[in-house]
Structure formats: structure tokens, C-alpha cells
Amino acid sequence: MNQRPSCGRSTALIARPPGGTALQRAWTLPLALAALAGILRWLTRARLFYNWDSVQYALGSRHFDLLLHQPHPPGSYDYVLLSRGLNFLTGDPHTSLLMMSAVSGGLAVIIAYLLAREWGGEGAGRWAALTVAVAPLFWFYGSVGLPYSVEGLLAPLVALYAWRLWRGSHTCADALGLAASCGLAGGFRPTALPFLFPIWALGIATLARRHPARAAASLGLLAALTVGWLIPCLASAGGLRSYLALNASMSHLLGDTAVWTHGWPALREAATTHLLTFQASVLPGVGLLLLGLLLRRLAASSASPKPFRTPALTHHLSASDRAHASSAGPATSSQPLFPRAAILFVALWMLPAFLFYLLAHFNSPGYSLTYMTGLVALLAVGQARIFGEMRRAATVFAQAALVALLATAFWHGLPGIHPARWGQRTLAKTEIDHHDRYWFAFRDYLRARFPSREVLILVGPSSTDGLRVVQALLPERAARIYQCIGTDPSQLPPEIKRLPWLRFLSPEEVRASQVPVLGVARTQADRAYHATVLGLAPARLRWVELGGGFQAVVISPGRGAQRLPSAGNRTAPA
Numbered sequence: 001m002n003q004r005p006s007c008g009r010s011t012a013l014i015a016r017p018p019g020g021t022a023l024q025r026a027w028t029l030p031l032a033l034a035a036l037a038g039i040l041r042w043l044t045r046a047r048l049f050y051n052w053d054s055v056q057y058a059l060g061s062r063h064f065d066l067l068l069h070q071p072h073p074p075g076s077y078d079y080v081l082l083s084r085g086l087n088f089l090t091g092d093p094h095t096s097l098l099m100m101s102a103v104s105g106g107l108a109v110i111i112a113y114l115l116a117r118e119w120g121g122e123g124a125g126r127w128a129a130l131t132v133a134v135a136p137l138f139w140f141y142g143s144v145g146l147p148y149s150v151e152g153l154l155a156p157l158v159a160l161y162a163w164r165l166w167r168g169s170h171t172c173a174d175a176l177g178l179a180a181s182c183g184l185a186g187g188f189r190p191t192a193l194p195f196l197f198p199i200w201a202l203g204i205a206t207l208a209r210r211h212p213a214r215a216a217a218s219l220g221l222l223a224a225l226t227v228g229w230l231i232p233c234l235a236s237a238g239g240l241r242s243y244l245a246l247n248a249s250m251s252h253l254l255g256d257t258a259v260w261t262h263g264w265p266a267l268r269e270a271a272t273t274h275l276l277t278f279q280a281s282v283l284p285g286v287g288l289l290l291l292g293l294l295l296r297r298l299a300a301s302s303a304s305p306k307p308f309r310t311p312a313l314t315h316h317l318s319a320s321d322r323a324h325a326s327s328a329g330p331a332t333s334s335q336p337l338f339p340r341a342a343i344l345f346v347a348l349w350m351l352p353a354f355l356f357y358l359l360a361h362f363n364s365p366g367y368s369l370t371y372m373t374g375l376v377a378l379l380a381v382g383q384a385r386i387f388g389e390m391r392r393a394a395t396v397f398a399q400a401a402l403v404a405l406l407a408t409a410f411w412h413g414l415p416g417i418h419p420a421r422w423g424q425r426t427l428a429k430t431e432i433d434h435h436d437r438y439w440f441a442f443r444d445y446l447r448a449r450f451p452s453r454e455v456l457i458l459v460g461p462s463s464t465d466g467l468r469v470v471q472a473l474l475p476e477r478a479a480r481i482y483q484c485i486g487t488d489p490s491q492l493p494p495e496i497k498r499l500p501w502l503r504f505l506s507p508e509e510v511r512a513s514q515v516p517v518l519g520v521a522r523t524q525a526d527r528a529y530h531a532t533v534l535g536l537a538p539a540r541l542r543w544v545e546l547g548g549g550f551q552a553v554v555i556s557p558g559r560g561a562q563r564l565p566s567a568g569n570r571t572a573p574a
Contacts, residue, residue, distance in 0.1 A: 034106045034107060041105045041106070044139070044429050046145065048436050049473075050145060067498075068499065076189060077229040078229050098144070100145075102142055105153075108152050118164070120385065124380040133403075136410035137372060148366030155373070159349055161181055164203075178203050179217075179219070179221035180221060182200050186229060187225065190229075253361055257363065280427045288401065296389065342377075342378055346374040366424065413428035441546035442552060443474060445552060455480070456505065457517075458482055458484050460483075482504060483505070484505050484530075510534050517554070521551045
């Protein structure tokens, strides 16, 4: 296992099925799962923009302008460009974003299959494909208009080519594939590049030692693709200095979440998010693996002291069952459950992003799609080896149980999450439906209760209930939508203050207002947020039911106060 194959030989640690017919049969399941995954993601798609970022990507597909955060820095130019192309087909930017997510989610199933097959044979590939097809983490982001699903496709594609180059396949296809996947990853999700750099460097360094010309060609293609998305971003920002300043202005996000700023509470919050991502992807499979290990130990202790798969334990199997067992690769008592090379590779792939998200910033579970496919593929190797030693019916039953468990978790949500904490971390169809129902109810209440010039709309600071979402939902009232940040706007970075669409309403202005203020209150936590940040007496707050268990906050006008300036003429305070 530790010997590196020579150039031109397969990089798989387990031999692939020979012959065209066998290869066609092997591809039937992953292709079917990929198609099914794409269809399911499309059927469960969000009806409204899911969050602030989604709106900005949609705006960018119509007019790319980083100064206006269309989209926000660093730009994701290729993502916006593809969305713009799809707009000609769909006629709607949000539908274009959803289409990219669904298709990427389907294709990610195939990449997971290929990666796991490299490490554990066809059996491992099938386990990985099943998991990625229905795991809540992958399914959720394939159903909303955000780029994480595309990242979940391109990041493991970079890993696949980097692995092949490291293990000795120095073909032009692998060399150029590494460059293309890495270049596209930068264009679709630039923030992923630093985390993918270690495995990219491992692959390109190995190639450079054996075939310098092919390494140069790979670097050339990567440079060309990088220039292709970087130049438009620089032009939109007004030059390199302005582009760097715009990116630096986003660093305030770290101050809100970093461990070195907030200590133990920040670490606990990030660790909780990590745990939720594992629950929504690999932990159910880990449970099945442990069950398989227990069954193997029981069988070995009761039938024979020899390894679980021995003639004494497999002589009674049918020919198809023996073929199924062999597809997982040879297993011996001295062979580790997981290939050592694959473990090292996944660690190099995962740790940079994992540690950054743990210690600095982990605002969305979707960030973990940078590396989660690697963990799924590695786990699939163990699953294939353990269940490959059993009857085929046992494997089919275990895979069906895994699919049922993961699909149920996506449909109904993970246990233990209180509705007040619902958001992206719920990773479930129930959250998507919850989000859509709330905003439809909020829109209908506002339009039915308040004429367009008789209310100010106050939104929260998070991406889920932020200003951009309400602007997209109620474009006719965009000039009367404000954000309450609970801090002095003069302390914000200059780049943020100059955004013409970002409007602030201070607690003092809320208290002095002579027109009603309608605040977002999707959960009990939002209601508490308004009361705390605005410092209003209970008499000033009125909770109204929107239907479906949702609320809004109506803040009564003040007495004897000056009317606020016209919202249409207001800009962010300088």
C-alpha cells in the first residue's frame, strides 16, 4: 500500500473492476444517485432568497459592482458570471442561483464516488455517493441560492487530482485537471483557495519533480484562470489598492467571532457548529461503522479467532456475495481499516480550514463543504471494508438505513435544536420552509396593515434576517428599510459607511420616531434582540402575530418628538 505506483499506473489503493461491462455496471449507481440528488435538491429549493449573501449574488448577476457589494468582496466572479449566463435561460437571478446549487449538488455525488474509489474500491465509492446524495449538509446547500454547493463540488475535485498526482499519476489530464479545478474554485469561491493550497502544493510539487514541463503547463493554466476572475474584480473595485481595502473591510467579521476577541464563548459556538456539520454528514455513518465492527467482533469470537472474512466465515456465501465482499478490497488482520496515505491526505486537506473556522470565523455550516467530502470518502472506505465482509443483504440493509436516517434528518431537522435557534445551522427542509413562510407572512402583513409611507422597517444584523433580504422582498419600500446595529455607525469601516443601500437607525432615532417602526421578529431571540439593543420600555413594544407562529415587533411612535427625515433621502451616517 505504501509503494507509490509509477507514472501511468492507477493511483487507486484498491484495483478497479476490469472490463467495459463491469465498469458500466459500476457507474450505474453513482450516475443514478447524481441525477436523483440534483432532482431532489431542485424539488426542495427555497422560494425566496435565503439570506443576505444570496441577494447580493443575484444583484451582481445583473450588475457586477464590488463597491456596492454586488456581490460582497472578494467577488466570486465566476459564480456571478455563470449566474448571468443562466439568467438568459431562467429569466430570474434567484432561479439561476438555485439551478447552480442543484446541479453542483448532483455532480458532487460523482466526485465523492471517484475519490472514495481511489482509496477503497467500488464499494467505498458507492457508500460515499449515497452519503453525499442525501446527507443534510450537502442537501441543504444544494437547495438554496448560495455558492457553498459549488464549493462542495470543486474542493473535492481539487483533492482528487492532487491525490492522483501525489500517488504517481503524472498524466496531462491530471495535471491540467488540478489547474482547472483550482482555478475555478478561486473564481467561484476565492476564500477557499488558502485552505486548498496545502493539497494543491503537494500535488504540483510531486509533478514538478517528475515532469517539470507538465507542471509548468498546469501552473500556466491556473494563472490564466486566476487572471480571468481577478482582473474583473480589480476593475470593479477601482484598482488593486481599492480591492485590497474592500477585502480588509470585511475583517470586522473576525472581530465578531474570533476566539482571541471573545474567548471561550466564541470557541464553544464554533465547536457547536462543527458538531452540527458532523451530525449532518458523517456521524450517522460512524454509528453504522461502529455497529459493523461490533458485529465482526461478535462473529469472530463466536465462530473463529481468525479475521472476520475467512473461508470459515465466507464459504457459505453465494457467488454474488463473495464478489460483493471482494469489491471492498482485501482485508487482513494486519491491514488498517483506513489507508494510512488517505488519512494523511485528508488531514492535510481538512485541518487548515477546520482550525480557522474553530478559532476565527465559522458563520455558516456551509463553510465545511471545503473539506467534508474528504471525511465522507474516508469513512466510506471503512464502511465498505466492514460490511463487505458480510452478506450482501447486510450491506444493502445498512445502506438503506443510512439513507433513511440522513433523509429523515434533512426533512425534519436534527434533534436538539430549539426553534429559537433555527437558521442555517438547522440544515433541514423545515428551516427552508420556515424561512419562506415567515417572509411571506411578514410581507403580507406589512402590505395589508401599513401604507407604503407610514412605516419604517427595522431589520437585524445577521445575514438571515438582514437588510438585503427585505429589500429583495419589498423593493417598493427599499428606501424605508433600516438596520439597527446597536453600535455607533461612525465606528464602522469607511468602506461600509459609503454603501448607499446600507441605512442605519439608531436606538435614539427609534425612540424619537413619530411613525411606526416594524421590526423583524422571526424567533423569540429576535424579539429579545430588539428590546435589548433599542433599550425601549415594554410599553413601546407590541408583538403582533403574522400567522403560522411568527411574530413582528411594532414600535409605537414617540410623543412630542421630531419626525425623522425622509427615509428616501437618508444615507449611512458619515
